Amino acid sequence: MSAPLVDIRNVSHRFGQHPVLKNVSLAIEPGSYTILLGPSGSGKTTLLSILGGFVTPSEGKVFIRGEDCTSVPPAKRPTTTVFQDYALFPHMSVGSNVGFGLRMQGVDGATRAAKAREALALVGLAAAFDKKPHQLSGGQRQRVALARALVIEPAVLLLDEPLGALDLKLRRQMQDELKAIQKRVGTAFVHVTHDQEEAMALADHCVVMNDGRIEDEGAPERVYARPKTRFSATFMGESTILAGKAGDSRDGRVTVTTGLGSISLPGRSPADASVALAIRPEHLVLGDVKGDVALGIAKVSDVVFQGSFKRVLAASTQDPALQFIAKAPASAAVRAGDTIAVSCNAGDIILLAD
Structure with a gap:
């Protein structure tokens, strides 16, 4: 080299x-x-x-x-x-x-x-x-x-x-x-x-x-x-961050306990380690079409039209301190005050040491 x-x-x-x-x-x-x-x-x-x-x-x-x-x-x-x-x-x-x-x-x-x-x-x-x-x-x-x-x-x-x-x-x-x-x-x-x-x-x-x-x-x-x-x-783009604690790791997957419940995702971490789960806005799914990880219900606080998409801010009803940052299609019928289901796919969640 x-x-x-x-x-x-x-x-x-x-x-x-x-x-x-x-x-x-x-x-x-x-x-x-x-x-x-x-x-x-x-x-x-x-x-x-x-x-x-x-x-x-x-x-x-x-x-x-x-x-x-x-x-x-x-x-x-x-x-x-x-x-x-x-x-x-x-x-x-x-x-x-x-x-x-x-x-x-x-x-x-x-x-x-x-x-x-x-x-x-x-x-x-x-x-x-x-x-x-x-x-x-x-x-x-x-x-x-x-x-x-x-x-x-x-x-x-x-x-x-x-x-x-x-x-x-x-x-x-x-x-x-x-x-x-x-x-x-x-x-x-x-x-x-x-x-x-x-x-x-x-x-x-x-x-x-x-x-x-x-x-x-x-x-x-x-x-x-x-x-x-x-x-x-x-800093390199936006993310929704969930704090959690790692549990069992086996077969290339780890279970993380969060304020929204237990989430199983690809990755490894020492047991009982404090971790953070990051989810990019484009990977959050709003409404009835669900990913394989349910993240509960959220109340929409703001919707900003940005041309090719809408930037949606929504607070979790289960953990009001948790703010979801999502990208919805420009045509999505979502507005401030709506209550919506939030989900994502496990493979899109980023496991980070906290």
Whole structure:
């Protein structure tokens, strides 16, 4: 097995006495699109800054292409960073902005111009070479910043919430464009965001962070369908969480005692261990059509139409503290105040250590 492109080993960091990263290790493969996902204060931006050379970790090492880059300054490591505010020079033309990194490397003017035109063509802005940044839209300026980063052919491109300033429609358009560009150039992208939908749309490697640690990582499909921790189950998408205690485990199944009764599901757990059962909204069944696990009766508190589905919140009548979060078909005749049966299939329940 070949060595990873980026190898972050046991990195910790403190600002004063406050720890922001706690013994983080992470491998990033060549050609991958890695998303660092987490809430504010989880350490994802600090980890990106350490990878880019803007912050030296208090402990640990960062290797890129097998070389120790822990203390190497940003300009001398094979990375470039695209910031949320784009940081374009307003007095320079778009072409000069894109070629600026090459200029700092001592590349001659004719070569700079040719490479800048190629990079702008790559991001669909070939006609913008002689324009100034203020003549472009937010999405176009974002693409200029991307072209400026790619033109110097980095081993790793770092993106710090690059779509945060865009409106919803443009953000989704840019997600598609970013993924397409990454596939064309083959550069490893590492992208920080707190937006779960953005992570699932872009990543082939999703890293969920919380309180300075990595909670979960892997393909987004796996992280969503079978999260490893309770935090991951509630941050990477929504889940209804049932607290319980594990009982007998046999033949690949475990019985869990919950406030709604005993539930048998696939999995294993030590007897008497405290566990949590997570159920994704699309796996909760409302009304007469029943799954193989009955979850009792609930009273609907809110129904929100979201285009292709309705998001339904309902409180269990058996355990009022338990709130079900369900997705119902857009055509479903469900409204606030309704009392409905709730069920699911055992195979869709996620068993987590509590």
